[in-house]
Amino acid sequence: DTAVSQTPKYLVTQMGNDKSIKCEQNLGHDTMYWYKQDSKKFLKIMFSYNNKELIINETVPNRFSPKSPDKAHLNLHINSLELGDSAVYFCASSPGGGDEQFFGPGTRLTVL
Amino acid sequence: QQQVKQSPQSLIVQKGGISIINCAYENTAFDYFPWYQQFPGKGPALLIAIRPDVSEKKEGRFTISFNKSAKQFSLHIMDSQPGDSATYFCAASSLTGGGNKLTFGTGTQLKVEL
Numbered sequence: 406d407t408a409v410s411q412t413p414k415y416l417v418t419q420m421g422n423d424k425s426i427k428c429e430q431n432l433g434h435d436t437m438y439w440y441k442q443d444s445k446k447f448l449k450i451m452f453s454y455n456n457k458e459l460i461i462n463e464t465v466p467n468r469f470s471p472k473s474p475d476k477a478h479l480n481l482h483i484n485s486l487e488l489g490d491s492a493v494y495f496c497a498s499s500p501g502g503g504d505e506q507f508f509g510p511g512t513r514l515t516v517l
Numbered sequence: 518q519q520q521v522k523q524s525p526q527s528l529i530v531q532k533g534g535i536s537i538i539n540c541a542y543e544n545t546a547f548d549y550f551p552w553y554q555q556f557p558g559k560g561p562a563l564l565i566a567i568r569p570d571v572s573e574k575k576e577g578r579f580t581i582s583f584n585k586s587a588k589q590f591s592l593h594i595m596d597s598q599p600g601d602s603a604t605y606f607c608a609a610s611s612l613t614g615g616g617n618k619l620t621f622g623t624g625t626q627l628k629v630e631l
Binding site: 427495507511 | 548550551553555558559560562563566604606610615618619620621623624
């Protein structure tokens with residue numbers, strides 16, 4: 406009965422590789438988000454989708470590409486991984502126009 | 518540019534004491550001010566939130582005080598318990614085309630000692 410789930414929970418990879426993180430929510434929400442939490446625990450929004458449409462796109466390298474196949478899923482693909490991409494990535498969702506965002510458990514990405 | 522400033526960075530409180538975390542914002546378009554609680558290895562979870570039309574909101578042991586003119590808001594945790602030990606984030610947002618873009622503070626690591 407997990408509300409917002411992410412896979413994988415841990416991801417260790419080499420510089421230059423391409424990787425994807427998947428997110429699914431079963432709350433029936435219209436809006437989904439990706440956040441990055443760095444080593445100092447600072448949380449910053451990366452992207453937001455509303456009903457499969459991109460509505461927020463922060464200053465993120467174009468190596469990061471979100472994809473929303475349907476409103477329950479928002480995946481994050483990262484090309485040519487760099488050391489600075491190491492962080493915890495959180496997916497979140499909220500009702501359309503709603504305030505409360507429900508976060509997933511996070512994916513810890515380590516780039517070696 | 519840090520639009521939401523949070524202090525202190527860390528806080529140690531004795532069990533039963535009051536924990537106070539402060540935040541200040543710059544963008545007057547913000548109209549929603551939540552506090553999130555994050556335990557190690559978990560995602561942030563909404564604790565309590567306030568809109569700028571009220572100056573205080575209380576839920577159990579948690580209270581938000583909001584000062585619109587000063588552009589400041591704070592979280593008070595009464596009767597702090599060891600189970601409250603976590604990282605607390607203030608945030609602010611304004612509605613953007615159907616989704617809320619949350620701008621987070623830098624976080625406060627709270628430890629409640631016995």
